[in-house]
Amino acid sequence: MADLKIRNLQKGFDGHAIIQGIDLDIRNREFVVFVGPSGCGKSTLLRLIAGLEEVSSGSIELDGREITDESPARRDLAMVFQTYALYPHMTVRKNMSFALDLAGTDKQEVERKVSEAARILELEPLLERKPRQLSGGQRQRVAIGRAIVRNPKIFLFDEPLSNLDAALRVQMRLELARLHKELQATMIYVTHDQVEAMTLADKVVVLNGGRIEQVGSPLELYNHPANLFVAGFLGTPKMGFLRGRVSALHADGCEVALDAGCTLRLPAAGTLDVGSPVTLGIRPEHLHRAPPEQAQLMVGTDVSERLGSDTYCHVRTDSEENLTLRVRGDFTCGYGERIGLTLDLDHCHLFDADGLAVARAVRQAA
Amino acid sequence: MLTLKQSRRLTTWLVGLAAWSVALLLFFPIFWMLLTSFKTEIDAFATPPQFFFVPTLDNYLHIQERSGYFKYAWNSVTIAFGATGLGLLFAIPAAYSMAFFETRRTRGTLLWMLSTKMLPAVGVLVPIYLLAKSLGLLDTRLVLVLIYTLINMPIMVWMVYTYFKDIPREILEASRMDGAGTLQEIVRVLLPISKGGIASTVLLSLILCWNEAFWSLNLTSAKAAPLTALIASYSSPEGLFWAKLSAVSTLACAPILIFGWISQKQLVRGLSFGAVK
Numbered sequence: 003m004a005d006l007k008i009r010n011l012q013k014g015f016d017g018h019a020i021i022q023g024i025d026l027d028i029r030n031r032e033f034v035v036f037v038g039p040s041g042c043g044k045s046t047l048l049r050l051i052a053g054l055e056e057v058s059s060g061s062i063e064l065d066g067r068e069i070t071d072e073s074p075a076r077r078d079l080a081m082v083f084q085t086y087a088l089y090p091h092m093t094v095r096k097n098m099s100f101a102l103d104l105a106g107t108d109k110q111e112v113e114r115k116v117s118e119a120a121r122i123l124e125l126e127p128l129l130e131r132k133p134r135q136l137s138g139g140q141r142q143r144v145a146i147g148r149a150i151v152r153n154p155k156i157f158l159f160d161e162p163l164s165n166l167d168a169a170l171r172v173q174m175r176l177e178l179a180r181l182h183k184e185l186q187a188t189m190i191y192v193t194h195d196q197v198e199a200m201t202l203a204d205k206v207v208v209l210n211g212g213r214i215e216q217v218g219s220p221l222e223l224y225n226h227p228a229n230l231f232v233a234g235f236l237g238t239p240k241m242g243f244l245r246g247r248v249s250a251l252h253a254d255g256c257e258v259a260l261d262a263g264c265t266l267r268l269p270a271a272g273t274l275d276v277g278s279p280v281t282l283g284i285r286p287e288h289l290h291r292a293p294p295e296q297a298q299l300m301v302g303t304d305v306s307e308r309l310g311s312d313t314y315c316h317v318r319t320d321s322e323e324n325l326t327l328r329v330r331g332d333f334t335c336g337y338g339e340r341i342g343l344t345l346d347l348d349h350c351h352l353f354d355a356d357g358l359a360v361a362r363a364v365r366q367a368a
Numbered sequence: 369m370l371t372l373k374q375s376r377r378l379t380t381w382l383v384g385l386a387a388w389s390v391a392l393l394l395f396f397p398i399f400w401m402l403l404t405s406f407k408t409e410i411d412a413f414a415t416p417p418q419f420f421f422v423p424t425l426d427n428y429l430h431i432q433e434r435s436g437y438f439k440y441a442w443n444s445v446t447i448a449f450g451a452t453g454l455g456l457l458f459a460i461p462a463a464y465s466m467a468f469f470e471t472r473r474t475r476g477t478l479l480w481m482l483s484t485k486m487l488p489a490v491g492v493l494v495p496i497y498l499l500a501k502s503l504g505l506l507d508t509r510l511v512l513v514l515i516y517t518l519i520n521m522p523i524m525v526w527m528v529y530t531y532f533k534d535i536p537r538e539i540l541e542a543s544r545m546d547g548a549g550t551l552q553e554i555v556r557v558l559l560p561i562s563k564g565g566i567a568s569t570v571l572l573s574l575i576l577c578w579n580e581a582f583w584s585l586n587l588t589s590a591k592a593a594p595l596t597a598l599i600a601s602y603s604s605p606e607g608l609f610w611a612k613l614s615a616v617s618t619l620a621c622a623p624i625l626i627f628g629w630i631s632q633k634q635l636v637r638g639l640s641f642g643a644v645k
Contacts, residue, residue: 054541075547087538091560100556101546148546 003065004030004155004188006051011060013043013050013212020046022212023060028156028190028205033182036192037199038209039235044192045160047209051190052081052158064155080149081158084165086141088133088148094120095129098147112151119150122184139170146178150185159191163198175201196236200224208232230357233283239314241351242289242325244282248274258282258352262319264298266345270352272360280360281353286314286328288346297342301325306335317341398621404614412610427615435598437619444594444620447509447584448577451516452570458517459524459569464554466525467532468540478529481522489519489582500587509592512584516577523576524569531565532558571631578624595620 006028013021021043028034036044049055051062053074061070069077080101088097095116102112120126123143133141142162149157162178163171179202182189193199199206200220208215208223208231215235216228227233233241246260255269258280266282274280294300301317304324308331315327315335327343335341352360370378404412406423431437466474496515497506505511535558543557559566581596588597599620602613 052541052545054544074541074544075549079545081542081545083538083542085536085538087536087542089539089543089557089561100543104547104552148542152546 004028005065006156006188006190007061007063008051009061009063011047011050011062012058013046013055014058020212021050021058024212024214026207026214026217028188031186031188033179033189033191033202033204034207035199035203035205036190036207036209037194037196037235038215040194042209043212044194044209048081048158048160048190048192051156052079053077054081078155079158080152080154080156081160082142082145082149082162084161086133086145086165088141088144090133093130093132094125094136094144094147097133097144098151101148101152115151115153116147119147122150122181123147138166139174142166142174143177146181150181155188157187157189159189161193162191164193164195178202197238200236206236208235210235226359227283227351228359230281230283230353233351233353233359237285239286239326239328241283241285242323244284244319244323244325245321246280246282248276248278248280251276256352260299261321262299262301262323263321266298266347266350268347268350268352269362270360271362272352272354274354274360279355281357283351283353284325284345285349286326288349289325289327290344290346291327291329292342292344294342296344298345299343300340301343303335303337303339303341305337308334317343401614401617401621404611405618407611407614409609409611412614427611428619430612431602431616431619435601435616437598437616440593440595440598441619441623443509443592444578444596444623447512447516447592447594448574450509450513451520451577452573454513454517455520455524455573456528456566456570459521459528460554460559460566462525463528463532464558467529467535468537478526481525485519485522493586496583497586505587507588507590507592511587512592512594515583515587516580519580519583520573520576524573527569527572528562528565531562531569534565535561567631571628575624575628 006026008024008026008028011021011024011026012019024047036047038044046055050057053069053072057070061068063069064077064079089100092100098116098119099112102115107115116129117126120129123146125140125143125147128136128140128144133144136144142165145162159178163174166174175198178191181187182202191198191202203220205217206220206223207217210231216223216232218226223232224236227236227241230243234243244260244262246258246262248256249259249265250257251274252267255267255271256274257265257267259265260282268282292298299319301319304316304318306316307314311331313329313331313333313335315329317325317327319325325343329335352362354360403419405427406425407418407421408424408426411418411421466478500506500511505514539561540553540557543553548556578594579596581600584594584596585600588594593601599613599616602609602616
């Protein structure tokens with residue numbers, strides 16, 4: 003069992019608040035990802051959970067036991083660091099058995115656990131090597147092995163893949179997902195890479211400026227971002243934003259007059275006033291090219307990025323706002339052309355003047 | 369006119385010449401000391417100085433007979449190792465706390481520690497002498513161990529600190545997560561990783577202790593006198609005996625020179641204060 007309860011957690015350094023009151027529940031066997039831009043406090047939050055930083059106020063509870071002021075050694079958590087942090091003077095075997103040796107575990111038991119971890123991570127041929135004789139990916143696996151042998155209540159990962167090259171990162175990402183399934187373990191994972199967050203997580207925690215912006219499953223966050231920050235942070239290419247004002251209200255929605263020069267009728271159930279400023283968000287896959295006579299919006303094309311399977315066309319509205327449009331890979335967009343677009347109105351996001359999402363009348367299944 | 373190639377070669381040659389001149393200039397006194405130690409007293413005084421003579425071991429035999437070289441050497445060894453060991457015992461925890469638990473005042477503390485090295489030793493001679501006297505520590509090895517520990521402490525802390533600074537904090541954090549207490553963290557993780565740095569610190573401290581003369585001359589006389597005091601005893605009372613003085617100096621320098629030669633790689637690393645990895 004590993005249920006983590008965080009209540010009103012705060013942390014400041016020299017009068018600067020880094021973590022500003024976090025409430026979070028992490029349930030047994032969940033894969034939770036903390037994601038956010040650099041400096042958002044995600045690593046600090048992880049280190050507070052690990053016990054490597056002192057909490058300024060608030061509490062952390064693990065399985066009903068208060069561990070806020072417990073030393074890291076006694077929390078029963080294991081951490082994998084971005085820089086691997088292997089003990090350079092010990093062999094791979096010693097690196098993995100160090101914690102068990104410290105705990106005075108029986109020799110045969112240590113041997114069994116190390117072999118087991120080495121088997122899972124395919125480290126068997128490397129057990130007698132020193133860390134400097136290993137490649138980056140192998141070192142990372144040793145760091146994970148060091149955590150596995152301890153059979154901790156929660157695995158903590160601090161940007162474990164960011165020192166690896168792109169190909170290896172994809173491979174290790176899959177291995178981590180597999181490991182989570184195989185070990186049935188609770189894992190907390192910090193990353194600034196939203197692809198890692200989307201692909202690995204059961205639950206994503208988006209952090210910004212030391213606060214939680216939104217918590218939810220990856221698709222929930224993708225499809226129903228709670229505010230402009232989450233909407234802009236998740237998704238590649240980013241969601242496009244168009245400024246506008248509410249021009250009329252109806253029973254089942256509202257009419258928004260965009261600065262870009264069109265009026266759209268959107269299903270929205272939130273409270274809005276006529277004339278209030280709003281921002282409309284639309285993802286690249288929900289924009290479609292249309293002949294000028296059917297288009298809702300006329301835009302000028304900028305550069306295109308061809309990925310093979312898809313092409314991302316960057317376009318600019320008459321109100322100087324940038325949008326990205328996802329089209330088929332064999333489609334080519336000229337530079338500086340004028341093209342027409344239609345918007346998938348059911349998939350538009352509407353945000354009020356404070357950047358908070360306005361509830362949609364018809365919610366799509368997440 | 370010289371071509372570019374010729375002028376480059378000339379520059380290299382001139383730099384080489386300059387380097388060799390300086391090196392020989394620095395080495396010459398040691399060489400001359402070594403040479404003189406094998407001369408008779410008469411040869412040693414000869415003008416013009418003699419480069420060719422019949423070598424003799426008389427001086428060395430005389431020293432061993434009159435003073436008992438090994439007693440002094442043993443004093444030097446125990447004092448140097450004692451002070452170094454005691455120093456490490458304090459320097460390692462101090463450097464650990466400064467390197468890994470830095471506060472706003474850490475930098476200031478380090479500089480303040482170093483500033484104590486700027487005080488002229490003779491300024492505190494009388495109080496320290498009186499203290500040693502009232503504690504009954506005059507002419508004991510213990511008093512030199514204590515004094516040397518204290519005077520080398522700033523350097524030792526600085527050196528160990530710079531080595532510790534190079535060690536990624538995460539490695540220690542990992543050991544903490546693995547369940548190590550502070551002592552286990554230092555003994556099982558930190559020290560094995562920084563053993564190169566600790567070795568150079570030990571080496572430097574040994575050399576400084578071995579060569580220290582001011583306090584050994586003032587606080588010891590017969591029982592606890594180290595080699596530096598032995599040299600001094602040959603310098604004046606019976607007039608100047610150049611050959612014997614050279615022999616005793618050679619004997620005093622030899623162990624530490626040989627020791628330094630063997631470990632010069634560590635020493636260079638240590639003296640660069642962690643700048644060269």
